[in-house]
Amino acid sequence: MAWKAQNELSATDAKRIDGSILQVDTQKKNMIYQLGEAFYKANKDNEEIDADYKVAVDNINKLEFNRKVWINRKMKLQGMRICEGCGNVLPYESAFCNRCGIKLEAVAEDLLELEGVQPNSESV
Numbered sequence: 001m002a003w004k005a006q007n008e009l010s011a012t013d014a015k016r017i018d019g020s021i022l023q024v025d026t027q028k029k030n031m032i033y034q035l036g037e038a039f040y041k042a043n044k045d046n047e048e049i050d051a052d053y054k055v056a057v058d059n060i061n062k063l064e065f066n067r068k069v070w071i072n073r074k075m076k077l078q079g080m081r082i083c084e085g086c087g088n089v090l091p092y093e094s095a096f097c098n099r100c101g102i103k104l105e106a107v108a109e110d111l112l113e114l115e116g117v118q119p120n121s122e123s124v
């Protein structure tokens with residue numbers, strides 16, 4: 001085989017191998033994400049959590065809280081609110097939930113304030 005033809009063949013092989021590496025990297029990334037999600041779900045209320053993970057878990061809790069704040073802000077703009085008991089969407093001024101029946105408190109102002117998220121120790 002001429003040098004050029006062999007070189008083109010190995011370039012094709014190298015491209016194929018790059019595709020395999022990318023595939024493995026993507027699978028690995030997805031599995032690490034799933035592992036992180038499972039770890040977070042298991043530890044989001046864990047007060048005894050190892051200090052190595054505490055900042056990251058606290059930050060995700062804050063982001064969950066901030067998500068709720070943004071939803072509350074959007075709902076308030078639309079004259080609506082979400083029942084804290086069952087997630088039902090109701091008119092903002094409702095006194096009771098028409099699905100689960102709980103008495104609705106005024107939407108707490110603290111639910112309209114965003115939490116600051118600090119950088120994870122590993123990424124500083």
Ligand SMILES: [Zn+2]
Binds near residue numbers: 084086088097100101
């Ligand atoms: Zn309800």
